[in-house]
Amino acid sequence: MSAVELDCVAKVYPNGTVAVSELSLSVDDGEFMVLVGPSGCGKTTALRMVAGLEEITSGTIRIGDRTVNQLAPKDRDIAMVFQNYALYPHMTVAANIGFPLQLHGVPKDEIARRVDEAATLLGLEQLVDRKPGQLSGGQRQRVAMGRAIVREPSLFLMDEPLSNLDAKLRVQMRAEVARLQQRVGVTTIYVTHDQTEAMTMGDRVAVMRAGLLEQVDTPQALYDDPDSLFVGAFIGSPSMNLYQARLDISGNASGSIELGGQKLGLPADVLTSRPGLQRYKGRPVVVGIRPEDLSEEDGRSESDGGRLKADVLLVEALGSESLVHFDLGVPIFEVEGTRSAVEDQGDVAPHLAGIGGTARFGPRTTVAVGTAIGLRVGTARLHFFDPADGRAIRD
Ligand SMILES: Nc1ncnc2c1ncn2[C@@H]1O[C@H](COP(=O)(O)OP(=O)(O)O)[C@@H](O)[C@H]1O
Ligand SMILES: [Mg+2]
Structure with missing residues (x-):
């Protein structure tokens, strides 16, 4: 587990788009931080910079006690869950969950043990031999979570992981994901455009608008005491x-x-x-x-x-x-x-x-x-x- 610190981080894409401006944000060790804001405000870009998938134009990002600006994604000890969590259709649930470990050359029995643990944590024990095609949307989403958890990363990054689910399932899954995060206690940055999701899941919520951080606080404080019209509305x-x-x-x-x-x-x-x-x-x-x-x-x-x-x-x-x-x-x-x-x-x-x-x-x-x-x-x-x-x- 690690704290994360963004210090005046900015991203200007080669075409001149300023996606993120001077973003400073501290995420505590073990905290569930939600980045929320309308489409196009720079959430995904911010998350991808933390992951190392997008080069930063200026500023500093620290994960734990390391400055990671120059560090490759694979060396940052993170796991990501996206909106389109591509599972391998020909592999079983167990193989899908264990895939990242196999890539890293983890011994077979250790993979089996960790997959087992993740499957239990996610209530997937009965489904480990199935293929993704035989699962419901919510179960597939859980497998994607399992694939992230199994790596035992020090940081979870999630980008709208629930937006492909129908409304009812989304409500159920947001409670599940929040509970799971509490149990494993891994620092998490979670991106969504949905303020209800942000309010119900985050320990704290960072509201972004047009590349800028508007306000970061607990859900109740944002609601009771918005700093700006934008946050209020x-x-x-x-x-x-x-x-x-x-x-x-x-x-x-x-x-x-x-x-x-x-x-x-x-x-x-x-x-x-x-x-x-x-x-x-x-x-x-x-x-x-x-x-x-x-x-x-x-x-x-x-x-x-x-x-x-x-x-x-x-x-x-x-x-x-x-x-x-x-x-x-x-x-x-x-x-x-x-x-x-x-x-x-x-x-x-x-x-x-x-x-x-x-x-x-x-x-x-x-x-x-x-x-x-x-x-x-x-x-x-x-x-x-x-x-x-x-x-x-x-x-
Ligand atoms: N690869 C890219 N090249 C140029 N502009 C981009 C690129 N990716 C995103 N953008 C622009 O950066 C801004 C922020 O995008 P993004 O981070 O995806 O926002 P969000 O995730 O909040 O919807 C938008 O104006 C978007 O069009
Ligand atoms: Mg996005």
Whole structure:
């Protein structure tokens, strides 16, 4: 096992494409680090540079205590799992798993022992004599994992290993892969474009955008405290509701934001906990509201100003909760590169993406399409961003 360190690593392809810019990232020994971001943001390139399959243009990569910039892939003590995990169709499961060891001239009985171990770990004991053609997609994926594990590498690199599986199997396999990694404890860098996969699997998640690292933190910290509009919009499903609004601050105590003709009151503690907001007095900000921070106004509570009126466009009853899609009369604030990723996951009614917003209500809500409702806003959990540079406004 080894820690991995990327220090100002960049990749410019010969055609001039800057795929990765100044990427600095430390992966702890035994950690499961996920690289996530939209297609084309440089994830695969970053991973291939760690593997040694792509030369780095500048910077330093260390695995354990070695600088590996000049080291051939075979000398880096890594194992990779790709999206297209080509298994040899004419070989049995056991032979497929043991193949890398055979290549390295490991003695036969030792191969048998290690294959056995890997097969047991992966629940493939009963299938070792089968050929890949006689396996399900999930089982084949497990064989590919077995081929990586059997080498007992100090680092796993995985590039979208689950994207060829159907949705249900993908959910099951992501739990399996995460559990497996915990058991073998090998440092892992895992690439995906799917934020749900990233959130559920990673000890920490590094969000990339256009060759740059946006933010790296635990899944919960990324969700609760995004550094940028991009991370706020990219992480979470249904995604954060984002609107451009004008911020008014009266004296020092409290304030409000104007959202398409409606006024949303901001209690004093919202402002005191984000001193940076004072600089935006009378100016536009982007305000972010997570769907679960909007609740159904029950009419009984005192109006504290944290309330918006909305027209209900659609109610999706999911059994455990209802997603209420609404229109506030304000266009949502679009963040480039985040929309398609959300639609990919199929959790958003596609014809509604782009208008209004979404609230998470309880399963037995009685709100009806076509009516106007009151939304209570959890103002303490609002997010604020600079509309120009997209940075979170805090201090
Ligand atoms: N061999 C290559 N030559 C030139 N450009 C490339 C090459 N491989 C990838 N790219 C470009 O580099 C950028 C990052 O690609 P990639 O690392 O594959 O992104 P991701 O894995 O996040 O989808 C993209 O713009 C892609 O078109
Ligand atoms: Mg890729």
